[in-house]
């Protein structure tokens with residue numbers, strides 16, 4: 001299941017992606033990362049920072065200019081049957097659910113199972129299981145336009161799991177949903193992460209979504225500029241705390257300094273610490 005050398009299920013080494021011939025865009029500028037099995041990782045960063053490009057390289061939707069991607073112990077650049085890899089090892093969820101409008105929920109979920117060695121009966125059973133799992137057993141014969149945005153995204157989640165991939169890559173899966181449906185979709189992913197042991201990598205702009213994941217990778221200009229393990233204080237927050245009068249007083253145990261803290265500094269600190277879980 002994992003990279004034998006270090007236990008990672010996804011690893012990139014010095015990954016570079018340059019688009020274009022003339023005016024070139026360096027979309028990824030040497031990204032090295034490791035993701036552990038069953039980890040739930042979020043990727044944040046401004047538009048154009050390379051988040052989608054990174055996901056596309058990990059899922060072999062596109063080829064890197066240089067560098068290595070290892071997924072589930074396979075060097076993606078050397079895989080012979082890339083279609084089988086895409087179908088079996090990774091599942092994708094996109095911002096716009098990308099369901100086929102003329103196919104029912106059931107038929108959409110069956111799409112990635114085509115070409116896989118399942119009997120019609122087995123396929124049907126698995127689709128029903130998946131619909132049950134995402135809470136849509138009663139909607140299997142609905143077309144996408146007969147479903148709410150949240151329901152469509154749940155069909156897309158079921159489809160991404162059709163071949164029981166080890167890893168699901170989700171590119172802004174809640175970007176088009178209201179906050180309630182978005183929260184339900186994320187809750188479902190967490191449930192699947194726990195129940196099926198699927199590794200999730202989710203691009204999001206929503207800090208509330210990111211805070212529910214194990215680790216946040218923050219990208220800028222094609223690189224990972226910061227990494228935050230959820231539940232530990234941000235390094236910057238800690239540094240600011242150390243610089244502040246109150247922080248210094250607490251860290252040095254200087255009680256007389258504590259009473260001299262100005263109220264506006266206390267407010268600033270309160271804001272600073274609010275987000276530190």
Ligand SMILES: Nc1ncnc2c1ncn2[C@@H]1O[C@H](COP(=O)(O)OP(=O)(O)O)[C@@H](O)[C@H]1O
Nearest residue numbers: 019020025027046047048049050051052053054
């Ligand atoms: N197919 C493409 N051709 C040319 N440039 C691209 C292509 N895809 C992405 N880019 C460029 O690469 C950079 C990173 O894009 P992207 O990975 O989509 O960022 P993000 O998902 O963080 O918004 C951007 O400058 C974008 O314009």
Ligand SMILES: [Mg+2]
Nearest residue numbers: 051052053171
């Ligand atoms: Mg993107």
